[in-house]
Amino acid sequence: MNLSVEALAKATLELDPLPEVSCALLQDLLEETSGLKETLAEWVQLDPVLSLHLLHLANSRSFGEPGRVQTIEEAFLVLEPETIRDALLSQVSRISLEPKPSVGALNDQYLFWKHSLACARLTAALARATDFAEPAVAYLAGLLHDVAKITLYRRHPERYRAVFEFMDRQKAHLFEAEAHVFDSNHSA
Structure with a gap:
């Protein structure tokens, strides 16, 4: 079975974020307090899947030069607050409570x-x-x-x-x- 890098990258974007981080992030999104952007960035940096999604979005052609954004801080500078909120809500809503296959x-x-x-x-x-x-x-x-x-x-x-x-x-x-x-x- 030969896997292409592109297929693996696409499949990686389908992973669910961590439930613990997602729940805390969702609570902060719903409360919308001051300093929300910094708080969200801190949560995103704790989750590989959320980090990957925001980097992918920030590096899309819609937001400038692909490949230019290398950090979560840069992603938060490039993306509009509404875009960040919508992207994060979309990701945390995907949390699956179904059991995953078990391998150690x-x-x-x-x-x-x-x-x-x-x-x-x-x-x-x-x-x-x-x-x-x-x-x-x-x-x-x-x-x-x-x-x-x-x-x-x-x-x-x-x-x-x-x-x-x-x-x-x-x-x-x-x-x-x-x-x-x-x-x-x-x-x-």
Whole structure:
């Protein structure tokens, strides 16, 4: 099974945001207090799916040059408040309460979120310490680095079980096992 980068990217945009973040964000959207834009940006930066959606929207042809917006802060500057509100409401309304297919730790959205958030904070700290990259860009790279893994798992749970089985049988690394099963890996 060969997956194109485009197909994987499109499937990633179909993921649901985290229920915990979505509920808090929805409450803030409904209250519409002062400082709402900053509060929403803080919530969005905690969720890989919401971050990905806002970046995708801000980089669409409708809002300027595609590929120019690299951080959530920049997305909030480019997009109108109503556009941000509508996009976020659209995403949080998609939360599915249906059980997801189970494959070990990938079934635990909270563990995935903790891992993504820890990586985001670490990459931002490394960027600040080394002056290698802008911390906000590094943060997003850390937050989003494994989102395609969840996409592969959610779209192809049986095949992802085969990834873990291959890893166990062959004592293989995840990338090698994904390549064996999918002819690609989650970082492609």
